[in-house]
Amino acid sequence: MKKKLLILSLIAVFVLSMAACGGGGDKAEKTELSVIDGEWYGLDVFQLDSTAGAQALNASSLFQWNPETNTVEDNVCTDWNVSKDGKTVTFNVPEGMKYSTGEQVEPEDVVASIEHGLKVSPYADGYSNIKSMDVEGRQVTLHLSQFRSDMQYYLCAGFVAVIDKDELDSMSDKKLMWGCHPYGMYALAEDGYVSGSEVKLVRNDGYKCANPLVENQGPGHFETISVRFNVEPFTQTEELKSGAVDIIMSLENGDQKIDLEGEDSVVLVDTTYPNIDYFEMNTDSPVFSDINVRKALALSIDRDGLVEVMDGLIAPAYSMIYDTVQNFSPDAKTWFEKNLANDPEQAKKLLDQAGWKDSDGDGIREKDGKKLSFTWYAWTDATTIPEAMAGQLKKVGFDMKIEAIDWNYVYEKINSDKYDAGIEWLSWAEPILVLNGCYYDKNAPGNTDEYKAMVEDVATTVDTDERTKKIGEIQMHLFENVNMIPMYAELSFSAYNKDLKGFNVLKDGTAPMNDIAY
Incomplete structure (x- = not known):
């Protein structure tokens, strides 16, 4: 069972490749979203060997994979281009993207973040073909030992995000785990982590992306999000039925699915990650x-x-x-x-x-x-x-x-x-x-x-x-x-309140959550 839980939680980092937004009181005026997810073990995704699905709310991937065309699309970074010999990659880091701290995302942050991953990530082998990086203006150049398709995969997934270079330079790896501010639609609220049970997130109003697969390329639709974990399956199901919870990121067993299939107030959606x-x-x-x-x-x-x-x-x-x-x-x-x-x-x-x-x-x-x-x-x-x-x-x-x-x-x-x-x-x-x-x-x-x-x-x-x-x-x-x-x-399934809109699942089971709203 340990194997299943570990890999399924790993899988969740891909299942929701971008960040979402969420609810609170009256449907038309909801300002808080309530989500049940797998456990969060830190904010520095580079150091983690497993990441919960909703964590993409807090740390956006550099790029978006398009499963229909098998190509790399824009997201945080844009204009992905690989040379004919596969030895050089260039892309741009647009101006105007702000961390929750108010600082602008810089090309140097992207370079420092990748370098950080190469040092600490258990998945560093996936992009270890990156031998050096240059910055000219807003453009980043990756110099590769050789092209590798799995490198593209990691740069489109939640294993590689952007953290401010100043934080990477000033914080220890231990402090980065819960003290860093990854670029994402939401940030950890002050005193927002309750060990083993909950993270509370606040909207990053300085967020924007260039993902062509979503309509909302700006801040999330909700002011705050409560993400709870280690919730017993029966409690998850009953709270979703009652409206106390808006989304269950991943149903834990077949009994949950059978129970919710007959519930008029709930939508079940197949979010199976390739396996x-x-x-x-x-x-x-x-x-x-x-x-x-x-x-x-x-x-x-x-x-x-x-x-x-x-x-x-x-x-x-x-x-x-x-x-x-x-x-x-x-x-x-x-x-x-x-x-x-x-x-x-x-x-x-x-x-x-x-x-x-x-x-x-x-x-x-x-x-x-x-x-x-x-x-x-x-x-x-x-x-x-x-x-x-x-x-x-x-x-x-x-x-x-x-x-x-x-x-x-x-x-x-x-x-x-x-x-x-x-x-x-x-x-x-x-x-x-x-x-x-x-x-x-x-x-x-x-x-x-x-x-x-x-x-x-x-x-x-x-x-x-x-x-x-x-x-x-x-x-x-x-x-x-x-x-x-x-x-x-x-197969794996997500469940959400039927009045929630914008939970759009791509061909590969990933669900960019930018468009979620009531």
Whole structure:
């Protein structure tokens, strides 16, 4: 469960890429917004390894990613331009943007902030290709060792914000955590942090941005925002129903969703950040050493059946790079769905050809006196899906035994090659981060120097359309050995008062909150 909470909170930094605004008394005159969110652990987002969704209210990203065009759009900074050789990036820092302190945002602040991130951020590797930076007038130039698409991702996400250079120079890292003033639509109120339970925010009237995906490019519509966290799910639900709360940033369980679906005063919206649940099969295992057995298992899975078991809280996935990830290529998904999914009859034929047959009539196939039996490593807090999957596989002749262990032990087993099959999960909107992390089995046949070179090549490809083409080719390479099988994406939902307007969700699940108002 710790793994899920950490990564889901990480994910939240992207789910709301910009800042919002909020409510209070009579709907037409609301001046305060009440939000329930994940816990905030500091204001200096560079130092954090997990960030809550509403924290984007306090720290705006440098740029906005456009998931429709796979391009970088303006936000705090403008005019993103990459040289043809991918070694130089230029952008501008417009005049007139003010921190909540009244100081203007300067190009030197952006440079100092990136330098700060390179020193303290757990995600500094994502933009460590920035070797030096220059400022001329309002223009910043990044000198790169090479272009990397994941650098663009970080500069469009909440991991890289702008903090006043004077604060970075004068404050210790410890003091920056709760003492800095990131550039955003809202700032922490005086004495506004209540440890473990709430942050109180006040509007930054000096805020403006250039984000073309929002209508309101100025200060938020609400004067103050109360962000509460560590609130019990039942209390969250009841307070939203009663109107005491305006937004729940992320529902915590299926019961909340079911309860709120029938509530006329509430709107539910899918804010799923790109993620993929998948599994690896150990090709060194006696059962899965035969590729036809691996194909048979893949073909036996009924993803729609799993969706039904989970009451619609998951969606089928047929590619490692999920549909809403940057530079998604539909070709690989189409091929997998046609050739390696939803065909239990073909699975039976493949098992017959491989010599696995049910000779004793117990429903489980045998070969050379051994059962077609394997152990599936599942997470201790997520056994519903593997139990349903075991039932599906039994109809084809597999005996799938489930061993539920803590998530980190699942990865340890796979990493040490001591497994038959096991569940894995990744959640990134940028494909390189998925492709770099998907092989937990270091001995997997596809985890080769050739594969790593392909990933490196696509990461350094400047042209976004060419990158999309190469992403499709890499996935076809992943599918060659039929040992890594995409299964489903876990859905997440936000809920808000039906009278609230402007909660607009982009294709990748992100929701710039600039336009929120009653």
